[in-house]
Amino acid sequence: MVTITVDMDKCQHYGQCCFEADDVFALNDDGQLEYVKESDESRRADIESAAEVCPMQAITVE
Amino acid sequence: MAESVVIVGAGIGGLRTAEALRGAGFEGAITVVGDEPSMPYNRPPLSKVALSGGVHVAELEFRRKASVADVEWRLGAPAIASDFTSRTITLADGTQMSFDGLVIASGIRPRRLPIPGPETGRYVLRTAHDATGLRNYLAPGRSAVIMGAGFIGCEVAATARGLGCEVHIVAIDEQPMFRPLGAELGRGLRSRHEQHGVNFHLGRTVQSFLGGDRVNAVLLDDGTELPASVVVEAVGSVCNVEWLEGNGLDLTDGVLVDQGMVVDCEVPIVAAGDVARHPNSLFGNIPRRIEHWNMPTETGRRAGASLAALLRGQQPDPGPFAAMPSFWSDQYHHKIQSFGMPGIATSIQIVDGSPDDACIFEYSDDTGLVGVVGVDRTAELSPYRKQLLDR
Ligand SMILES: Cc1cc2nc3c(=O)[nH]c(=O)nc-3n(C[C@H](O)[C@H](O)[C@H](O)COP(=O)(O)OP(=O)(O)OC[C@H]3O[C@@H](n4cnc5c(N)ncnc54)[C@H](O)[C@@H]3O)c2cc1C
Ligand code: SF4
Numbered sequence: 001m002v003t004i005t006v007d008m009d010k011c012q013h014y015g016q017c018c019f020e021a022d023d024v025f026a027l028n029d030d031g032q033l034e035y036v037k038e039s040d041e042s043r044r045a046d047i048e049s050a051a052e053v054c055p056m057q058a059i060t061v062e
Numbered sequence: 063m064a065e066s067v068v069i070v071g072a073g074i075g076g077l078r079t080a081e082a083l084r085g086a087g088f089e090g091a092i093t094v095v096g097d098e099p100s101m102p103y104n105r106p107p108l109s110k111v112a113l114s115g116g117v118h119v120a121e122l123e124f125r126r127k128a129s130v131a132d133v134e135w136r137l138g139a140p141a142i143a144s145d146f147t148s149r150t151i152t153l154a155d156g157t158q159m160s161f162d163g164l165v166i167a168s169g170i171r172p173r174r175l176p177i178p179g180p181e182t183g184r185y186v187l188r189t190a191h192d193a194t195g196l197r198n199y200l201a202p203g204r205s206a207v208i209m210g211a212g213f214i215g216c217e218v219a220a221t222a223r224g225l226g227c228e229v230h231i232v233a234i235d236e237q238p239m240f241r242p243l244g245a246e247l248g249r250g251l252r253s254r255h256e257q258h259g260v261n262f263h264l265g266r267t268v269q270s271f272l273g274g275d276r277v278n279a280v281l282l283d284d285g286t287e288l289p290a291s292v293v294v295e296a297v298g299s300v301c302n303v304e305w306l307e308g309n310g311l312d313l314t315d316g317v318l319v320d321q322g323m324v325v326d327c328e329v330p331i332v333a334a335g336d337v338a339r340h341p342n343s344l345f346g347n348i349p350r351r352i353e354h355w356n357m358p359t360e361t362g363r364r365a366g367a368s369l370a371a372l373l374r375g376q377q378p379d380p381g382p383f384a385a386m387p388s389f390w391s392d393q394y395h396h397k398i399q400s401f402g403m404p405g406i407a408t409s410i411q412i413v414d415g416s417p418d419d420a421c422i423f424e425y426s427d428d429t430g431l432v433g434v435v436g437v438d439r440t441a442e443l444s445p446y447r448k449q450l451l452d453r
Contacts, residue, residue: 014390015440027441
């Protein structure tokens, strides 16, 4: 199981994470980030990629 | 004996290449040489939240993968020369370091124009050190004169207004962000800045800085004199390649590499990040440098994999390099997002909204769509990005 945390004080809703793992991260109609907090182990590489490309380095993956 | 790699440049490009070397199974020693005193940190906030809130490098440091825990960092140590024949680099303190493989990730620095007048009070913005110095002068009642109306100039303008400064932007261009975005969107962004009280002096250049020990005013070519507590120079960049001279490389605009980020020479050498001039199969494989934050990650991944292969005596992956340049900018509460290469377009068309409001612009050339830019429309850009990836 992959656990995902986004520091919403840091997140600027740039949506870069969404392109790496669109099953986990999405911008809603108001342009705000929404994400699921847990995902399957098989998704780890893409989720780590999302953490890497986040301009605010707001995503923690455990 | 295990091979060793030296990486010059402790920025995001150097870090991502180190991680990619480990990811590709390279087990030898890696040393990263950096002229700044800090571990790799995130630069974009330096003109945005970190400039308004206060610059704390420790908070901007990148998280590093566990795989690079054994990398040696030689910080505060500029490389001043290199010799590919003997496979060595020389640091400013005279130390020589030898390598089997070399990574060029030394990035760029702001360009300085030779303008007469006092030096003190002039700032550029690339490093945390620059931002800390500049931050001290951004306060209510102070006047900031910003040279250059590109992204960094405009972001600093927005931040300085937020901090209560009087702000002037002086630029030769006809509209802010004209070269990357075109006249129509540039005008729309200018009106947002003007609503926030920024004064534009477009089509103008700075003739001289006035003052005694310290700049206190700026004289424009049309005779206008602007009060200046601080000057910010944001007029483009110069590549950090002086340390590579004498090795027969093409250094006309950064370091020329192939689709694997490999430098054409006898020795295993790769380049990544802002300094690398690389082909991109999404945009006709013409070698270009792209100063966007996502590119050091893309080029670094490829560079690390290529270098690991070369050091194993194998050929690097010959496949095309296809990466989507992505750029964002924050100005006031507005979010500008760009995908692709709008700057190379020959025709520009608004497809949604109006330039003064939330909007989307398409950028095309004779090959079709080459870029898309949205203002406060990030979520809606997805299909355009897909279209660009399928080019
Ligand atoms: C203020 C600012 C705001 C930005 N905002 C955005 C944005 O909103 N969106 C976006 O997409 N991009 C933005 N960027 C661009 C982005 O930050 C860069 O594309 C990125 O940092 C490039 O990474 P790099 O590793 O190639 O170079 P750098 O991060 O510059 O790293 C290179 C390192 O090498 C060091 N070095 C240079 N020469 C030597 C030498 N001879 N010996 C040793 N070390 C050396 C440098 O000092 C530096 O530490 C911004 C940049 C700045 C400065
Ligand atoms: S990339 Fe980072 S800043 Fe952007 S929406 Fe995702 S978490 Fe937020």
